Amino acid sequence: MPEPDSGTRPETGAETGTGAGTGAGAGSRPETTAGAGAGAGAAAEPPGPFRVRPIATRRGPDPKQDRAARTRLLVLTAAAELFTARGFRHTSVQEVADRVGMTKGAVYFHYPTKEALAVAVVEHHYARWPLLLAGVTAEGHGPLETAERLLAGAALAFRDDVVVQAGTRLQVERPQIDAELPTPYVDWTELLAGLLSHAETLGELRAGVRPRTAARSLVAAFFGTQHISDVLRERADIVERWSETAELLFRAIRAD
């Protein structure tokens, strides 16, 4: 299983902006400072789960854009570390700037408000999952096994990837953040429901198990597991805890 991206892969350079059909925008102006490549204005509401698109890749070499993109990613990662450790309210843009050795003004050039930083972190969180899905799909398992491996990979990401951790903390803190964040949970539910529907057609599901219902249960149990693991153990045991819960749920879902 692929180790989730920890935020430093060179090809994930520029955001596609904050308005790609996710409802973002209330508290965060659109960002146009970094070259976002070809995909920026394209997707109004793409079909399928994870409406926030994977981060666009650069088109051909452009050292200036390249440097801007790297800087943006550095700022984003520093913000994610602070959001994860302290939460939105107790993180300041000055601290983000200090962490990357920039002036506050330079940070604002890339992200005009703290809210815009939070939105970008949450969007990067969601952009992780299509990468994970692509990796697991490439392994060529059946749909039920793919669902199991996806969730196991997500547990690893929640343990190891600060952008994933920050995105989740910010989602939980959404009542305190004056910006529209993507609606949580629904994309994961849709993705898993699709896999389970496919599994149903292959006879992999126990009689009476409804794909969407089971998908909702998986998402709820996963969220609860990672949250409690965070509160009690700072997620040190999330992989083991999820493995135990997944074993029970998939036993009930899988045909004998």
Next chain:
Amino acid sequence: MPEPDSGTRPETGAETGTGAGTGAGAGSRPETTAGAGAGAGAAAEPPGPFRVRPIATRRGPDPKQDRAARTRLLVLTAAAELFTARGFRHTSVQEVADRVGMTKGAVYFHYPTKEALAVAVVEHHYARWPLLLAGVTAEGHGPLETAERLLAGAALAFRDDVVVQAGTRLQVERPQIDAELPTPYVDWTELLAGLLSHAETLGELRAGVRPRTAARSLVAAFFGTQHISDVLRERADIVERWSETAELLFRAIRAD
């Protein structure tokens, strides 16, 4: 199944203070204004789950204490409504006072800080569960059925009981609250682990299911279900959602 107490039962009048072995106290002075009856100083660290004791009942009639206790409960319920709707940060003691038609000073007489109000609400949240447990136990089912009915009753309480709702929101906001709240999740896990261990001795569990592991999974799935139902539907569908997830988990836990 008993409908959980919605905060207005006359016999639940006075808190037992904030220091009953729960680690509370850092940000909240002990409260001594209301007569707490006989149980107040007793329990250092009582055995079993729910170390916060059920709210002590009055001993004999005392109109003055009675009125103070009623006032405290009014203030607490008003605070719970505001905490549920707006969260800790966006609730002020002045608003709590306005809601019950008191001065801010009068509220401070009962709860010296906003943090003390939050601690009291969380403790009342936990004090609900022994009442629920007593009601379900009285129905005389086996331990596995008792566990199922307990969680179904908890889902109702999360839907209908503003003190339960407020307590959970405050627990999620605990990084933002400058007071020590009781450790969440562990008492529910302990309670369910005890019931499942009993079920194991009666041969009610599927071979290989470990009581404590399954208890952790139930608590995680329940927490995730209520949280997602809150975010997406303000808990309007929590009872149905929990019923679906419980069906899957108990199918995996129960012996065929």
